[in-house]
Amino acid sequence: MTPAIQIEQLRKSFGTVTALDGLDLTVQTGEVHGLLGPNGAGKSTTIRVLLGLLRADAGRAVVLGGDPWDDAVDLHHRLAYVPGDVELWPNLTGGEAIDLMARLRGGLDPGRRRNLVERFDLDPSKKARTYSKGNRQKVAIIAALASDVELLILDEPTAGLDPLMETVFQQFIAEAKTDGRTVLLSSHILAQVEKLCDTISIIRRGEVVQTGTLAQMRHLTRTTIEADTLRPAGTLAESAGVHNFHDENGRARFDVDSEHLDAVIRRLGELGVRSITSHPPTLEELMLRHYGDELAGAGARGAR
Amino acid sequence: MSAATTLPTHARSSSRSRSALAGTGAMTRFMLRRDRVRLPVWIAGLTLFGVGTVGSFEQTYPTAADRATAADLSSLPAVTAMVGRIYSRDDYTYGVMTGHQMYVFMALLLGLMSILAFVRHTRAEEETGRAELLRSSVLGRHAQLTAAFIVVGGANAVTGLLIAAGLSGSGADGVTGEGSLLFAAGLVAAGLVFTAVAAVTSQITEYARGASGMALAVLGVTYAVRAVGDVAESGLSWVSPLFWGQVTRSFAADQRWWPLLLLVALAALLAAVAYALRVRRDVGAGLRPARLGSATASPALSSPLGLAFRLQRATLIAWSVGLLVLAVTYGSLVDSIQDMFDQISSLDDLIRDIAGATLIESWLVTVLSLTGMIASIQAVLAVLRLRSEETAGRAEPILATAVSRHRWAASHLTMAFGGSAAVMILVGLGFGIATALATDDGGWLGDMLAAAFVQLPAIWVAAGFAMAVIGLAPRLSPLAWLVPAYAIAVVYMGQILRFPEWTRALSPFGHVPELPAGDFELVPVILLLAIAAALTWVGLAGLRRRDIPVG
Secondary structure, three states, rough: OOEEEEEEEEEEEEEEEEEEEEEEEEOOOOOEEEOOOOOOOOHHHHHHHHHHOOOOOOOEEEEEEOOOOOOOHHHOOOOEOOOOOOOOOHHHHHHHHHHHHHHHOOOHHHHHHHHHHOOOOOOOOOOOOHHHHHHHHHHHHHHHHHHOOOOOEOOOOOOOOOOOHHHHHHHHHHHHHHHOOEEEEEEEHHHHHHHHOOEEEEEEEEEEEEEEOOOOOOHHOOOEEEEEOOOOOOHHOOOOOHHHEEEEOOEEEEEOOHHHHHHHHHHHOOEEEEEEEEEEHHHHHHHHHOOOHHHHHHHHHOOO | OOHHOOHHEEEHHHHHHEEEEEEEEHHHHHHHHOOOOHHHHHHHHHHHHHHHHHHHHHHOOOOOOHHHHHHHHHOOOHHHHOOOOOHHHOOOOOOOOHHHHHHHHHHHHEEEEEHHHHHHHHHHHHHOOOHHHHHHHOOOOHHHHHHHHHHHHHHHHHHHHHHHHHHOOOOOOOHHHHHHHHHHHHHHHHHHHHHHHHHHHHHHHOOOOOOOHHHHHHHHHHHHHHHHHOOOOOOHHHHHHHHHHHHOOOOOOOOOOHHHHHHHHHHHHHHHHHHHHOOOOOOOOOOOOOOOOOOOOOOOOHHHHHHHHHOOOOOHHHHHHHHHHHHHHHHHHHHHHHHHHHHHHHHHOOOOOOOOOHHHHHHHHHHHHHHHHHHHHHHHHHHHHHHHHHHHHHHHHHHHHOHHHHHHHHHHHHHHHHHHHHHHHHHHHHHHHHHHHHHHOOOOOHHHHHHOOOOOHHHHHHHHHHHHHHHHOOOHHHHHHHHHHHHHHHHHHHHHOOOOOOHHHHHHHOOOOOOOOOOHHHHHHHHHHHHHHHHHHHHHHHHHHOOOOOO
């Protein structure tokens, strides 16, 4: 089966700023693919090229078998897009905006629309100028999901949604996957990508530095543990699945692979735990650890 | 807000007045910085207009006999409706002429500047949410409103001082120092009234457009009420603050200062109302709750054109009504203008000579050309909507659907080209019918329709130029205003300052067949249409090739 999206050596600069620097990306048909990267890494630029809004300087992009720039109109019948910053027409109601966008794409399923509006708890009769960021995002999400399309391109779609709505969103993405639709989801939140995606591509400074299935990315889902123990914890350093072990005055700090977490916690218990904290690694930590990014630099480059 | 109410009463009252105004100074400086170009341009324009007119009066009416005739004409009902009741008719000096003929127009312009500036700094800021950001820093409850009053009131005061200085320095007959001061003070006081009107409307509605629209409607009503009252010579005029400024009779022997008190008192009262309303509402909210709309889109909203029509409908209606009123007013004046030409010789200079045409026909050419230029503003605005949709991030969601760039652009271009055609048909009809009624000659209707319609190719060149700019150099999109601005400048200033003929040829309106004075010429019309089409095509080609959005 041909991939839904195939990008080879894509390059794009804005003046002196290089946004995409030889980016490669393949999204298989029917998968949920996460595009993970810090702000300014080039996620939105990649998506805008895929939508034919931006013209790449070099490289090749194929979307649903067509050229995103030349065949934009035909392709857009078959895909739906949710931008990161949803801007709506202030004097149109949310419901009007949903219908308009879906109609321009080629129509919508009224039953699905009703269901989406209800589940996302949106009042479609309010004027868009009264909507919060989260509500504007709901409008774009509903318009996209209510359309019968093969490919969903979602650019940080839940940035303004509350946790409850985030859960609703996840359910709909799962449904879309069951229906056989392809989803490209960009995010800078690791946990979100982890929950939804089959495959993840990590993008950094305009190129994909790693791509693979979640299992292949197991090292990304290590848990960081800091523990204060009665007896020295130095023996843990040699245990299977433990990485980056540090001992600072009796306070141990290390990362554990998820599949070894249970065993490591048992051994830790035997050492007499006085206090313990654990957290999943943040994207920033991952970037710092795996790719040597500077924390300050990650967010400072112009977001595009 | 709820936190404040839990404080002990004494703690609240002691720090209240100071904290309510905290940050006013910083806010004022911030507003001045944002307006460092806009306000000086307004002030300079108003001053030049106010002071420059005295000079043109001296040119147009050189002798005492001319001034006496001007006084006779200025008391005609049509002129009275436009500028107000005449006073000091027996001694109609350049000063009195300025006070009588210029006050209402200048007050309207100061009101316009005040309303736009005030709403921009208050309600527009709240609507975008920037005010919330500022209010959360150390900024008192009343700081923004107070700073806006300082900035806009200050702009009025500076304009007034410059006009007073310019007028008293002009040395024209009858333009006294005290009269200049009174005239300018009357303008400033009227400006303050409309500033305060904008302050009140900014509290009522949540939207900047609504706030300025409401205030401008008040401005329009005060003008209309005064016009009706003045023509009927009834007490109705006293309802309008514009009349209060007029009854100061500036530059007359019996000029009086007390009407200014009325204006200042009204401004103060309205400002107090604005502050009181401000306390009663939350940041971002209006007193009038937003209405709910339809939960689903009507079938009309199924295409880019449907959306463009929905977005531009209100603006187009407003322009149509405005230009229709203008056309009907001018049309009904044709008879009185004819009288004026019969009596004054020097007015010839203001109207371009067209061989073989009567003066009234030449005058009509100028007026219709001007109407076409004003209509071209609507056309350029409609095209620029493409750019504002793009920068606001609203073009992206449309272009991400199965809508091509050309189809999207065509939707707003249709509003520009079709909208201006609709406006000019209305202008032609309004002008023609009003003229036919005023002169009892039905033949005018067809003449005026043709004369209005023949402006369209030039209007479309302006729209095409705007499209070319948006397609090729989107960041320079304000350049789109070049065509209407140049055209209006040439026709307004060119006649009085005697610009060379080629300056007219650079404007598309310089090539419009001069109906009804001259003959219809096909070649320039076809050329203008070709240029409009070429510019539009170039713009569309550029739009197809470039990135969207270009920030």
